[in-house]
Amino acid sequence: MHAMNYRITLPADYDMQTIRHRVAAKGHLLDDFPGLGQKAYLMREKGVDGSPVNQYAPFYLWNTAEGMNSFLWGPGFRTLVGDFGRPVVEHWTGLGFVRGAAFSTAPRSAGRRSQPVAPGEDPAAAVSRALDGLAETASRPGLHCAALLIDPRHWELLHFTLWQDAAPEEPGEERYEVLHLSKPGLDDIRTGRQW
Known part of the structure; x- marks a missing residue:
């Protein structure tokens, strides 16, 4: 499993209905994209759920x-670059994936929280603790699914969750509205530890 996210921060007075219309018109285009597990079309609005910014932030599990690679070098991403400029594309290696009790429902919200692996900390121990936390997350009511990811360049763990209703408030977590979920290979994402 590979993960990818780009967060396009928009002006404070940007009409976020534009993003809603964009996703309504184009979101289905990745509903059968080869190699894609899921793409969550995420958005947050300044002043809503504590968001300090307007942001469009699609999150992918591959x-x-x-x-x-087919997506990044293909026409869909080129169109996005033409509309918004070329965003920084963050990417991570998958460590674990779990399905929650609400897996069969359409998620309405998402949470994204990064956690640095401290200098001098044993990365394997940090990953092991985070995987224990992922297993606990799986039992939370309303969870659609959750992924644990790592960027070994910056030694950063990333916790990504999808929720049936409003994402629970977690310290340091960014909360998003899910506008659409493309999920051509969601059932194929292996659950549990990824090695």
């Missing part, structure tokens, strides 16, 4: 590197 089953294959080929699928991810």
